Structure formats: C-alpha cells, structure tokens
Amino acid sequence: MGERTVTTLEGREQTAPAPQPVTDEAEDRARQGLLRRLRTPRRPRFWFEILLIAVSYWTYSLIRNAVPEQKAEALGNADWVWRLENHLGIAVEDAVNHTTNSVTWLIVGMNYYYATLHFVVTLGVLVWLFRSHPGRYAATRLALFATTAVALLGYYFFPLAPPRLMNGGGFVDTVVVHQTWGSMASGDLKHMSNQYAAMPSMHIGWSLWCGLTIFALTTVPWVRILSLLYPVATLVVIVATANHFWLDAVGGMVCLTFGFTVAWLWYGALPYALPRLVTGAGAPALLPART
Structure with missing residues (x-):
C-alpha cells in the first residue's frame, strides 16, 4: 500500500496510508451486476411495452419510408431476381398470380389478408406472450425487433420492385384490378410508403416469428398446426398478390435468424428455452423451461 506524509496539530510529521481509489475490480463487479439484471427475465410493464412498440x-416506418425510392435500380434488381429464379427453376410467381386472380373471392380475400393479418396476428401474439409467458416476453420481443431492424439494411442497400411493378413482367396488381385496399404500396396509398422495399419480406419474417412462437409455447395440438400453417399461407398470399418474389421470403427468414441470434446472445438461450416466470404468494420467481 502507498503511504503519504502528514503534519499533525503539534507540528510533527508522520506517515499515513494513502487513500486508495476505487478499484477496477469493484467497477467490473458493478457493471456485471447491472448487466446481469438487464439479462434476467422479469415481468414486463404494460404501459412501457405499449410505448416501446408504438x-x-x-421509427421503423419512418426509416423505411425515408429510404430513397431508387426506381431504376429497384426495377433492375427485380429483373435480376426474376432471371435468377428462372435459372433456379423456381420462377412460378406469375402462374400463381394469374391462377388466383381468376378466382375473385379468393384474391380479394388474399388482398385483405395481406393488409391486415400482418399486424393483427403479430400484435395478438405479443399480447398473449405478455399475459401468458412474461418471463419469455422480453427475449421473444427482442428477436422480433432485431429481425425488423436488420430488414432496414436490405431496403437501403438492395431496393427491389415487387413483381406487380416490373416492366413487362406480366403480373397482375390485384389491388388495382379488384379495387381493394391490400397494401400500403398500392393504389391510392402508394405515396405513403416506399414501393421499392420488397427485400426482405417482413410479412414472412413476422408470420414465421408468430408461428414458431405459438408452436413452441402452446400444447394444444390444433393450435400448433394452425401456427405452422400461418406462415405457409402468408407465403402463398405474398406471391399470389404479386407483392413479393420467393427470394424475398428467403430474405425474411434470414432476418429472423439474425433476430433469434441476437436474443440468444443477449439472454444466453433461445427465448423459448428461458425459465417461465411465475408470480404469486408462495410461488417461485422462475420455473425451469419446459423441454
């Protein structure tokens, strides 16, 4: 230990231990304690979650729509994606689009599906998580937020026109033809949204997040089946309405993988494997995760 010389009231000099600064070890312990608290599952606060989601x-919509609408580049990228899919032998979007468009009630229903369930089901799953799985809510919500955030990079660096806007693609814009509202980038609403933000597809990213979450956390057989059918139906809808290519769906899956990776790195486990939070008199704070 260091020492210093001090002068007493009588005028005599003597040595005394020098004051020690706060050690780096203590600071590290404080930081680790804060990090541990942030990474510990806890019951979410309702009004905070409402504000955070809103x-x-x-912010996501603002940034997405602020990306410059690079029409020429977006159309060129659409032509490239279409050629790539033809090369891979998966370019059947035009056949799906024309076949479903010939059945009026079906395609009109798909237009409304595209416009509404994207938001309704996702918000419904968030509410269900909040009420039934509060200990897993924050981690699962983080996966969704990270998925959505990384999609902005795709919109910025790879502007892509949807099939219905391709030059000479022969696709039917089902919203315009049937005069429904089915997309913020169609009809009279097209000036409110970036029309060339098709890659990746967040309809797939969000619907797959919903499907996996419900499948992992419920035990009701028919609900689990429906949870897996939901992203499959969404995939058919986005192609049938000519809003996305198959490869846009792949981009959405990649973004979702990134989102779950972020949640896993932060919480040390996949969201569905975290302990279940239980509150009430005499109840433990956490129960082990269901295998």
Missing part, C-alpha cells in the same frame, strides 16, 4: 414501429 415508438419502435413508428
């Missing part, structure tokens, strides 16, 4: 979606 602000996050507003």
Whole structure:
C-alpha cells in the first residue's frame, strides 16, 4: 500500500496510508451486476411495452419510408431476381398470380389478408406472450425487433420492385384490378410508403416469428398446426398478390435468424428455452423451461 506524509496539530510529521481509489475490480463487479439484471427475465410493464412498440414501429416506418425510392435500380434488381429464379427453376410467381386472380373471392380475400393479418396476428401474439409467458416476453420481443431492424439494411442497400411493378413482367396488381385496399404500396396509398422495399419480406419474417412462437409455447395440438400453417399461407398470399418474389421470403427468414441470434446472445438461450416466470404468494420467481 502507498503511504503519504502528514503534519499533525503539534507540528510533527508522520506517515499515513494513502487513500486508495476505487478499484477496477469493484467497477467490473458493478457493471456485471447491472448487466446481469438487464439479462434476467422479469415481468414486463404494460404501459412501457405499449410505448416501446408504438415508438419502435413508428421509427421503423419512418426509416423505411425515408429510404430513397431508387426506381431504376429497384426495377433492375427485380429483373435480376426474376432471371435468377428462372435459372433456379423456381420462377412460378406469375402462374400463381394469374391462377388466383381468376378466382375473385379468393384474391380479394388474399388482398385483405395481406393488409391486415400482418399486424393483427403479430400484435395478438405479443399480447398473449405478455399475459401468458412474461418471463419469455422480453427475449421473444427482442428477436422480433432485431429481425425488423436488420430488414432496414436490405431496403437501403438492395431496393427491389415487387413483381406487380416490373416492366413487362406480366403480373397482375390485384389491388388495382379488384379495387381493394391490400397494401400500403398500392393504389391510392402508394405515396405513403416506399414501393421499392420488397427485400426482405417482413410479412414472412413476422408470420414465421408468430408461428414458431405459438408452436413452441402452446400444447394444444390444433393450435400448433394452425401456427405452422400461418406462415405457409402468408407465403402463398405474398406471391399470389404479386407483392413479393420467393427470394424475398428467403430474405425474411434470414432476418429472423439474425433476430433469434441476437436474443440468444443477449439472454444466453433461445427465448423459448428461458425459465417461465411465475408470480404469486408462495410461488417461485422462475420455473425451469419446459423441454
């Protein structure tokens, strides 16, 4: 230990231990304690979550729509994706589009499906998580937010026109033809949204997040079956309405993989494997995760 010389009231000098600064070890322990608290599953606060979701979606929409609409590049990228899919032998979007468009009630229903369930089901799953699985809510919500955030990179660096806007693609814009509202980038609403943000497809990213979450956390057989059918139906809808290519769906899956990776790195486990939070008199704070 260091020493210093001090002068007493009588005028005599003597040595005394020097004051020790706060050690780096103590600071590290404090930081680790804060990090551990942030990474510990806890019951979410209702009003904070409402505010967080509203602000996050507003920010996402603002940034997505602020990306310059690079029409020439977006159309060129659409032609490239279409050629690639033809090369891979998966370019059947035009056949799906024309076949479903010939059945009026079906395609009109798909237009409304595309416009509404994207939001309704996702918000419904968030509410269900909040009420029934509060200990897993934050981690699962983080996976969804990270998925949505990384999609912005695709919109910025790879502007892509949807099939219905391709030059000479022969696709039917089902919203315009049937005069429904089915997309914020169609009809009279097209000036409110970036029309060339098709890659990746967040309809697939979000629907797959919903499907996996419900499948992993419920035990009701028919509900689990429906949870897996939901992203499959969404895939058919986005192609039938000519809003996306198959490869846009692959981009959505890649973004979702990134989102779950972020949640896993932060919480040390996949969201569905975290302990279940239980509250109430005499109940433990956490129960082991269901295998």
